[in-house]
Amino acid sequence: xxxxxxxxxxxxxxxxxTMALTRKNPVHAVLWLLLLFLHVAVVYLFLNAEFLSxxxxxxxxxxxxxxxxxxxxxxxxxxxxxxxxxxxLWEGRLxxxxxxxxxxxxxxxxxxxxxxxxxxxxxxxxxxxxxxxGEMLFNEYSLAFFMVGVILLIPMIAVGVIARKLR
Amino acid sequence: xxxxxxxxxxxxxxxxxxxxxxxxxRNLILVLISLEVMLAGVNLALVAxxxxxxxxxxxxxxxxxxxxxxxxxxxGLSLLVAIFDLKRTIDTEELKELKEEVSSD
Numbered sequence: 001x002x003x004x005x006x007x008x009x010x011x012x013x014x015x016x017x018t019m020a021l022t023r024k025n026p027v028h029a030v031l032w033l034l035l036l037f038l039h040v041a042v043v044y045l046f047l048n049a050e051f052l053s054x055x056x057x058x059x060x061x062x063x064x065x066x067x068x069x070x071x072x073x074x075x076x077x078x079x080x081x082x083x084x085x086x087x088x089l090w091e092g093r094l095x096x097x098x099x100x101x102x103x104x105x106x107x108x109x110x111x112x113x114x115x116x117x118x119x120x121x122x123x124x125x126x127x128x129x130x131x132x133x134g135e136m137l138f139n140e141y142s143l144a145f146f147m148v149g150v151i152l153l154i155p156m157i158a159v160g161v162i163a164r165k166l167r
Numbered sequence: 168x169x170x171x172x173x174x175x176x177x178x179x180x181x182x183x184x185x186x187x188x189x190x191x192x193r194n195l196i197l198v199l200i201s202l203e204v205m206l207a208g209v210n211l212a213l214v215a216x217x218x219x220x221x222x223x224x225x226x227x228x229x230x231x232x233x234x235x236x237x238x239x240x241x242x243g244l245s246l247l248v249a250i251f252d253l254k255r256t257i258d259t260e261e262l263k264e265l266k267e268e269v270s271s272d
């Protein structure tokens with residue numbers, strides 16, 4: 001049964017990605033992308049990552065896709081050329097992309113999990129996934145977490161500087 | 168229990184589709200959308216490895232990756248608006264101010 005559900009998610013994620021990347025209207029592409037992110041969130045639930053699943057939905061579906069839609073509103077989807085969709089000499093770039101994809105898939109499928117940490121399912125069950133992530137985040141990665149705050153602050157200033165009227 | 172390779176191959180396929188789309192599209196909005204697809208594939212691999220290695224650091228790393236992706240796409244979209252303000256186009260073939268002029272002889 002779990003294999004059937006996983007097979008559905010594999011096939012539908014590949015199909016949804018194809019649909020999202022081949023639409024001519026960018027608004028349709030963004031809506032297919034929303035469907036892809038919801039499927040990714042459910043696959044995170046397969047992998048016992050409840051906190052990341054919710055963060056995926058909130059950050060991507062809530063913030064990033066709205067940002068995409070606002071940009072498309074600013075620019076106007078009619079302005080985009082629909083005849084010439086791909087750049088010149090796209091066949092060579094397609095071959096390069098296929099070769100890199102094949103290399104990535106072969107390399108990923110050769111990974112062996114020899115390492116095993118202490119966060120087993122029974123260990124996480126005692127406290128909960130969110131508590132375990134928070135404990136790791138605020139103890140071992142506290143400086144990195146602080147730097148992520150800075151990394152989110154600098155683009156906020158940069159966006160204001162870049163997007164003001166240039167002329 | 169589903170084998171780890173299935174998740175990794177799925178993430179590789181999604182990453183590759185986004186990569187090909189980044190390389191061949193000429194619409195700048197679609198290039199940014201493809202970047203998001205690539206990041207989704209990478210995060211999927213991180214979370215799958217975190218689950219199968221019994222270590223939660225992969226999920227923490229995926230959380231950092233989501234945060235950095237939000238910042239990068241905000242800067243990218245504001246640059247796109249600025250480029251459209253100046254040039255009235257977001258076609259990547261039209262944006263060649265930094266390209267060197269090829270002499271005819």
